[in-house]
Amino acid sequence: MKTLVVFYSLGGYTKYISEILAKELEADILELKTKNVYPQSGFKKFFFGGKSVIFKEEPELTNEKIDLKPYENIIIGTPVWAGKYAAPFNTFIKQYSFEGKNVAVFACHIGGGADKCLRLIKKALKNNHFIGQTDFVNPLMKNKEKNLRKAINWARSLTF
16 A cells, blocks of 8 residues: 655644654655745745635645555645645645545644644545544644654554
């Protein structure tokens, strides 16, 4: 069974966890990249990220097309933006509609909104079998080693 970890990361938090999961699961990894880059700091970071999810924007992705057919298992990793999943996933979900996969989802955040975010992404991918979900609080800045262990343990707990 092939596994793919798909993630979007602005500040590196989701990338950090995604790389741990991919290594632990011997999975392929796909980082979503947008044509127009979001601001990475200050007020603009929160304004443009929040605006993009509130208005359900579909930013253009620069990734090469990928065939999801060989993957039975897909892990989705997203930062939490205004209680929602990152806007690049609007584009990904539209471009790569998939059903019947084993899907696990995780969110990285700095203090809230993960439950709502995970509920929304599961709703957007409703025709799949969900095998797990979790969240990570500020994984690069707060308890990095604890988050590393949590990611490894979560990966091992997934039943594909």
